[in-house]
Amino acid sequence: MVERLTISRRLFIGFNYIFLALLSILCILPLVHVLAVSFSSSSAAAAGYVKLWPVEFTLESYKYVLGKEEFFESILMTIKRVAVGLTVNMVLTILVAYPLSKEVNKFRGRTIYAWVFVFTMLFNGGLIPLYMMVKYTGILDSVWALVLPQAVPIFNMILLLNFFRGLPKELEEAAFMDGAGHWTTLWKVYVPLSAPALATITLFTMVFHWNSWFDGLIFMNSPHNYPLQSYLQTVVIQQNFTSASLETIAELSKISDRTFKSAQIFLGSLPILLVYPFLQRFFMKGIVLGSVKE
Amino acid sequence: MLNKVTEDRIAIVESAAKPAKKRAWKFQLPLHLMILPGLLLILVYSYGPMLGAIIAFQDFNPARGIFDSEWSGLDNIRYVMALPGSFQIIWNTLIIAVMKIVVGLIVPIVVALMLNEVRKELFKRTVQTLVYLPHFLSWIILGGVLIDILSPSYGIVNQMLNWFGIDSIYFLGSNDWFRPVLVTSDVWKEFGFNTIVYLAALTGINPTLYEAAVIDGANRWKQTLYVTLPGMAPIIILTATLALGQVLNAGFDQVYNLYSPQVYETGDIIDTFVYRIGIVDAQYGVATAVGLFKSVVSLILLSTSYFLAYRFANYRIF
Numbered sequence: 001m002v003e004r005l006t007i008s009r010r011l012f013i014g015f016n017y018i019f020l021a022l023l024s025i026l027c028i029l030p031l032v033h034v035l036a037v038s039f040s041s042s043s044a045a046a047a048g049y050v051k052l053w054p055v056e057f058t059l060e061s062y063k064y065v066l067g068k069e070e071f072f073e074s075i076l077m078t079i080k081r082v083a084v085g086l087t088v089n090m091v092l093t094i095l096v097a098y099p100l101s102k103e104v105n106k107f108r109g110r111t112i113y114a115w116v117f118v119f120t121m122l123f124n125g126g127l128i129p130l131y132m133m134v135k136y137t138g139i140l141d142s143v144w145a146l147v148l149p150q151a152v153p154i155f156n157m158i159l160l161l162n163f164f165r166g167l168p169k170e171l172e173e174a175a176f177m178d179g180a181g182h183w184t185t186l187w188k189v190y191v192p193l194s195a196p197a198l199a200t201i202t203l204f205t206m207v208f209h210w211n212s213w214f215d216g217l218i219f220m221n222s223p224h225n226y227p228l229q230s231y232l233q234t235v236v237i238q239q240n241f242t243s244a245s246l247e248t249i250a251e252l253s254k255i256s257d258r259t260f261k262s263a264q265i266f267l268g269s270l271p272i273l274l275v276y277p278f279l280q281r282f283f284m285k286g287i288v289l290g291s292v293k294e
Numbered sequence: 295m296l297n298k299v300t301e302d303r304i305a306i307v308e309s310a311a312k313p314a315k316k317r318a319w320k321f322q323l324p325l326h327l328m329i330l331p332g333l334l335l336i337l338v339y340s341y342g343p344m345l346g347a348i349i350a351f352q353d354f355n356p357a358r359g360i361f362d363s364e365w366s367g368l369d370n371i372r373y374v375m376a377l378p379g380s381f382q383i384i385w386n387t388l389i390i391a392v393m394k395i396v397v398g399l400i401v402p403i404v405v406a407l408m409l410n411e412v413r414k415e416l417f418k419r420t421v422q423t424l425v426y427l428p429h430f431l432s433w434i435i436l437g438g439v440l441i442d443i444l445s446p447s448y449g450i451v452n453q454m455l456n457w458f459g460i461d462s463i464y465f466l467g468s469n470d471w472f473r474p475v476l477v478t479s480d481v482w483k484e485f486g487f488n489t490i491v492y493l494a495a496l497t498g499i500n501p502t503l504y505e506a507a508v509i510d511g512a513n514r515w516k517q518t519l520y521v522t523l524p525g526m527a528p529i530i531i532l533t534a535t536l537a538l539g540q541v542l543n544a545g546f547d548q549v550y551n552l553y554s555p556q557v558y559e560t561g562d563i564i565d566t567f568v569y570r571i572g573i574v575d576a577q578y579g580v581a582t583a584v585g586l587f588k589s590v591v592s593l594i595l596l597s598t599s600y601f602l603a604y605r606f607a608n609y610r611i612f
């Protein structure tokens with residue numbers, strides 16, 4: 001379609017481009033600024049000289065952060081949590097989504113099961129009863145406390161359920177004709193065909209486990225068991241408002257509190273930035289997935 | 295002879311039909327087994343706490359446990375109602391959540407419409423990439439960033455204000471500024487995500503509608519008004535109705551990481567309040583009562599919103 005550009009149309013297009021460019025820059029400027037601070041000398045940072053480029057470039061704060069034992073402990077815990085959590089979440093998501101994707105005449109009881117799962121999205125017992133349950137089941141202070149309470153991510157399960165439903169029924173019927181049962185059909189037909197959906201859910205689940213912090217804070221008695229984001233919560237956020245102990249003040253006098261925090265903020269978001277290109281590619285698919293319904 | 299064979303066949307078919315139900319059950323058994331592990335876990339960690347919430351009506355004592363604690367009826371709720379500022383907390387929750395919903399609904403629509411006018415694919419994709427990056431970062435990271443850039447002493451935002459001759463503002467410590475900061479930063483984190491959702495809806499609009507509009511003499515603005523916006527209406531209605539279920543969720547992660555006692559007056563919300571009296575002050579019964587109150591109201595709101603979404607946007611969860 002060839003369109004004649006009037007002057008007002010040209011003006012609009014120009015304004016549109018400028019506005020959108022400014023908006024997107026504005027979105028990431030804060031992150032760039034913090035990154036610049038983390039590479040700057042502590043005196044320059046404390047004096048507020050740093051804008052968008054490091055002033056008196058140094059790796060001091062990174063050396064300091066990476067030399068801290070707590071930092072490594074928390075990274076290890078996060079890796080553990082992502083590995084265990086991802087495995088449990090993915091297996092259970094697949095195992096629950098497959099039966100619930102069946103029509104009710106092919107799976108008696110489907111409706112009741114479905115409601116039992118969906119109701120947990122609508123209602124919850126609250127923070128304290130959940131804490132008590134985690135305590136009673138004896139998983140407090142272990143990685144299981146970060147995994148089991150949300151072992152079945154209902155939203156992802158529904159995403160996968162809708163994807164399963166979109167697959168042609170003939171495939172399943174052919175598999176049954178050949179004598180396959182439900183287990184074989186699920187692992188040999190459904191799972192291989194759902195690779196794009198499963199990849200999307202895998203990435204979302206990894207991001208979820210990487211970013212979670214509150215459960216670590218309340219379910220872990222010992223700070224040595226904090227996952228990274230919970231640890232960062234205590235050093236980057238809490239110290240801002242509560243008075244730091246004498247010990248940490250002495251530590252911090254060597255290095256600017258600000259560059260130190262900035263370095264940790266950057267390190268804490270680094271894995272997300274690394275998987276971001278993949279996230280972005282799968283992201284659109286994830287949205288389309290949810291809308292595949294019959 | 296022929297008749298005999300037919301009779302035999304009928305007999306075989308009949309004998310097969312009887313245990314058909316039993317066979318169907320056997321064939322479906324794996325489906326029940328597949329669900330079992332997930333079902334057990336949600337029974338323990340989702341339904342267990344729902345039952346445990348009865349301590350909302352107890353003078354709960356951890357040493358005596360859930361079965362031996364004294365029943366106290368509605369005392370916990372009465373106690374909270376009598377606290378000064380408990381209505382302020384409900385009001386804070388509502389006003390913060392509603393402001394986030396309204397601004398968070400309008401901004402992505404405008405940005406999606408503007409992006410829709412962009413013809414250069416590379417530019418479009420770059421903008422999308424940059425604006426939805428914050429969505430994937432936690433409130434710990436973004437909270438740390440905000441605390442840094444909004445700091446009254448070295449924060450770059452206040453440096454810029456000073457440069458324009460405006461005095462430094464303690465954004466996170468001022469009751470005038472705390473809510474606007476919450477809403478703005480929440481929109482910063484989430485508008486990119488929703489923009490993509492709306493853009494996906496825009497690509498579904500039938501191009502012949504635009505051609506027809508051009509033949510009828512509609513300029514770009516008229517096309518936006520009469521073709522694009524109506525095309526987006528279903529998804530906008532859907533987002534708006536589903537948002538109704540969120541009016542008690544003012545965003546615990548965000549508020550908890552940004553607030554401080556100075557701004558409790560405008561920034562303390564139900565979830566942070568439950569956390570403080572429950573985990574910090576160890577008043578388990580009271581905290582559970584407040585949490586239960588929120589859960590029940592949320593259940594009503596969510597059910598209503600799903601019903602409305604089903605009714606007006608033809609939306610089904612699955």
